[in-house]
Amino acid sequence: xxxxxxxxxxxxxxxxxxxxxxxxxxxxxxxxxxxxxxxxxxxxxxxxxxxxxxxxxxxxxxxxxxxxxxxxxxxxxxxxxxxxxxxxxxxxxxxxxxxxxxxxxxxxxxxxxxxxxxxxxxxxxxxxxxxxxxxxxxxxxxxxxxxxxxxxxxxxxxxxxxxxxxxxxxxxxxxxxxxxxxxxxxxxxxxxxxxxxxxxxxxxxxxxxxxxxxxxxxxxxxxxxxxxxxxxxxxxxxxxxxxxxxxxxxxxxxxxxxxxxxxxxxxxxxxxxxxxxxxxxxxxxxxxxxxxxxxxxxxxxxxxxxxxxxxxxxxxxxxxxxxxxxxxxxxxxxxxxxxxxxxxxxxxxxxxxxxxxxxxxxxxxxxxxxxxxxxxxxxxxxxxxxxxxxxxxxxxxxxxxxxxxxxxxxxxxxxxxxxxxxxxxxxxxxxxxxxxxxxxxxxxxxxxxxxxxxx
Amino acid sequence: xxxxxxxxxxxxxxxxxxxxxxxxxxxxxxxxxxxxxxxxxxxxxxxxxxxxxxxxxxxxxxxxxxxxxxxxxxxxxxxxxxxxxxxxxxxx
Numbered sequence: 001x002x003x004x005x006x007x008x009x010x011x012x013x014x015x016x017x018x019x020x021x022x023x024x025x026x027x028x029x030x031x032x033x034x035x036x037x038x039x040x041x042x043x044x045x046x047x048x049x050x051x052x053x054x055x056x057x058x059x060x061x062x063x064x065x066x067x068x069x070x071x072x073x074x075x076x077x078x079x080x081x082x083x084x085x086x087x088x089x090x091x092x093x094x095x096x097x098x099x100x101x102x103x104x105x106x107x108x109x110x111x112x113x114x115x116x117x118x119x120x121x122x123x124x125x126x127x128x129x130x131x132x133x134x135x136x137x138x139x140x141x142x143x144x145x146x147x148x149x150x151x152x153x154x155x156x157x158x159x160x161x162x163x164x165x166x167x168x169x170x171x172x173x174x175x176x177x178x179x180x181x182x183x184x185x186x187x188x189x190x191x192x193x194x195x196x197x198x199x200x201x202x203x204x205x206x207x208x209x210x211x212x213x214x215x216x217x218x219x220x221x222x223x224x225x226x227x228x229x230x231x232x233x234x235x236x237x238x239x240x241x242x243x244x245x246x247x248x249x250x251x252x253x254x255x256x257x258x259x260x261x262x263x264x265x266x267x268x269x270x271x272x273x274x275x276x277x278x279x280x281x282x283x284x285x286x287x288x289x290x291x292x293x294x295x296x297x298x299x300x301x302x303x304x305x306x307x308x309x310x311x312x313x314x315x316x317x318x319x320x321x322x323x324x325x326x327x328x329x330x331x332x333x334x335x336x337x338x339x340x341x342x343x344x345x346x347x348x349x350x351x352x353x354x355x356x357x358x359x360x361x362x363x364x365x366x367x368x369x370x371x372x373x374x375x376x377x378x379x380x381x382x383x384x385x386x387x388x389x390x391x392x393x394x395x396x397x398x399x400x401x402x403x404x405x406x407x408x409x410x411x412x413x414x415x416x417x418x419x420x421x422x423x424x425x426x427x428x429x430x431x432x433x434x435x436x437x438x439x440x441x442x443x444x445x446x447x448x449x450x451x452x453x454x455x
Numbered sequence: 456x457x458x459x460x461x462x463x464x465x466x467x468x469x470x471x472x473x474x475x476x477x478x479x480x481x482x483x484x485x486x487x488x489x490x491x492x493x494x495x496x497x498x499x500x501x502x503x504x505x506x507x508x509x510x511x512x513x514x515x516x517x518x519x520x521x522x523x524x525x526x527x528x529x530x531x532x533x534x535x536x537x538x539x540x541x542x543x544x545x546x547x
Contacts, residue, residue: 007492007503
């Protein structure tokens with residue numbers, strides 16, 4: 001039997017992995033905790049730990065094995081669980097903090113990098129549990145290492161819960177204060193959503209939705225470096241050709257996700273969920289979404305043309321990726337997390353990329369205002385108003401949007417912060433200090449848009 | 456792994472004994488070479504081997520380590536991956 005592949009194909013794969021940072025960003029094991037309900041805090045936390053360890057005990061070993069067999073790096077192994085506000089009916093924020101500590105312990109025991117699902121879905125209103133869990137978020141994030149929290153405050157179907165939006169503004173500020181000694185890093189593990197997906201493998205927003213099975217494997221890929229190199233070779237191509245190149249590259253990148261997901265599913269005997277067709281940057285040089293936009297001819301990301309370039313990139317990634325996997329899900333699109341992308345960081349530093357431009361960019365890509373460091377002086381009301389703006393974009397356009405901003409306690413615009421690892425670091429961005437208190441204070445819900453009435 | 460075929464890639468400066476060296480390591484582990492294809496690309500010796508490891512006497516991880524050691528001796532870079540990775544990426 002002859003070699004079934006050309007030398008060029010084999011070398012291309014090797015180059016993508018070794019030079020262009022192609023990797024699997026995460027294999028995320030979703031676990032339902034719906035059968036952990038009931039009992040006092042000790043009973044619930046014991047049940048949760050037991051269940052996570054039972055299902056995720058082999059996750060890291062299996063992922064490492066797959067990495068070795070296929071030579072494709074798997075950077076993170078993660079666990080997502082049923083939103084905790086639906087699982088634990090506890091009586092105080094302190095008890096929810098204990099729940100977060102239990103999740104953290106479970107994550108450490110099985111060796112995963114993050115555990116997501118310390119979450120509440122409050123787009124139409126808060127239950128007693130939602131309220132208690134939200135109140136516990138600052139302490140929970142300050143007291144844990146690997147726990148990630150998300151709160152869904154809006155959907156296209158329900159509108160925007162402005163009470164929850166305002167509350168999240170305050171919670172983000174409190175989280176920042178409690179983790180002030182580490183550049184307010186607690187806020188890097190907290191994300192506020194509109195139209196949260198139930199099968200997202202990416203943090204900090206991963207949770208295991210109520211419509212999901214007992215357990216499932218979701219995979220997120222990362223390939224900005226491969227797309228960048230492909231585009232760099234075609235400086236003068238027209239947009240049709242560029243889109244074609246991006247599609248082909250996205251196809252190959254996504255196939256790796258499909259292969260790893262299927263293999264992990266088989267070896268762990270847990271059903272395969274989805275591949276997230278993502279273009280997730282890392283702080284590594286050349287693994288940047290901003291670099292791709294600049295390679296298309298925009299001198300500095302954030303300048304005029306950026307939104308159009310990103311729209312084209314995002315669409316081509318989806319078209320290429322959609323054919324490469326049997327099940328698409330999660331966030332699926334190019335990410336623009338400022339601190340995690342060296343090119344975006346550079347653009348912010350140069351002043352070309354502003355908060356307003358980032359907001360515009362989020363209307364054409366995944367997922368929202370992500371990993372943006374803001375001055376510690378910013379008010380809870382302004383953060384709430386930023387969340388409301390972003391949620392409005394998601395609500396009206398039937399898409400997921402999110403806000404993960406870090407108001408860095410004690411620091412000003414222009415100063416640098418470092419979060420470390422995949423979270424990277426960046427320059428603190430200025431914001432418009434125009435008071436939205438009157439708007440935010442209205443309270444209640446912004447009604448669902450006419451787009452929701454599609455039955 | 457359902458099928459036990461791996462692709463070994465050797466890249467480095469051309470010299471005497473590369474194929475012999477790699478083949479030796481494989482023979483010692485009872486891994487069967489199914490096909491070899493080699494070329495010189497931009498002055499670099501590039502060899503691709505399709506190898507059946509069904510009856511291999513060591514596990515895949517150990518085989519990779521042995522190949523890496525041999526690569527160090529020969530001053531070439533050797534990678535070994537299960538063939539599915541190329542099927543998935545390049546074939547529909």
